[in-house]
Amino acid sequence: MNELIIKKCNKCGALVKILKDCTCAECGIKCCNEEMKELKVNSADASFEKHIPTYEIKDGMIYVSVNHVMEEEHLINWISIVSDNQEVTTYLEHGEEAKMIAKYIPGSKIYSYCNKHGLWMKEVK
Ligand SMILES: [Fe+2]
Structure with missing residues (x-):
């Protein structure tokens, strides 16, 4: 369960994090009278090098x-590191560096969210 599932309203840009989604086939989470769409990682037509998180591991x-x-x-709004039982998120402002530090957990996933180019992800070895 180290996945981060984010849905977005394509009309107003609202974002929600899904903890447990509805399993009913006919309904979904709605906003602006439309179903919110799950963001696919690494799928925007934009530079991978500028969006995919990179990492270094040092002293745990x-x-x-x-x-x-x-x-x-145009900025990275937040970076999250998600493992089976933990999620750590750093929210960022313009002018800051797009960086964060957390405990190293092998197999976790790092997500970054660009306000223009969506959700990006890198798996941690
Ligand atoms: Fe971007």
Whole structure:
């Protein structure tokens, strides 16, 4: 369960994190009278190098960075590291560096969210 499932409203841009989704076939989580769509990772037509998180492991900690601009109109809004029983998220502002530090857990997944280019993910070895 180290997946992060995020749904987005294509009308207003609202984002929700799914802890447990509805299993009914006919309904889904709605916003602006439309069904919210699950974001697919690494699928935007944009530079992988500027969006996929990179990491280094040192002394039991993982140092994550995303080589992306941090401008007011275009930035990485947050970075999350998700493992089976833990999720650590750092929320970012423009002008900050797109970086975070957390405990290293092998097999976790690192997600980064760009306000223009969506959700990106890298698996941690
Ligand atoms: Fe971007």
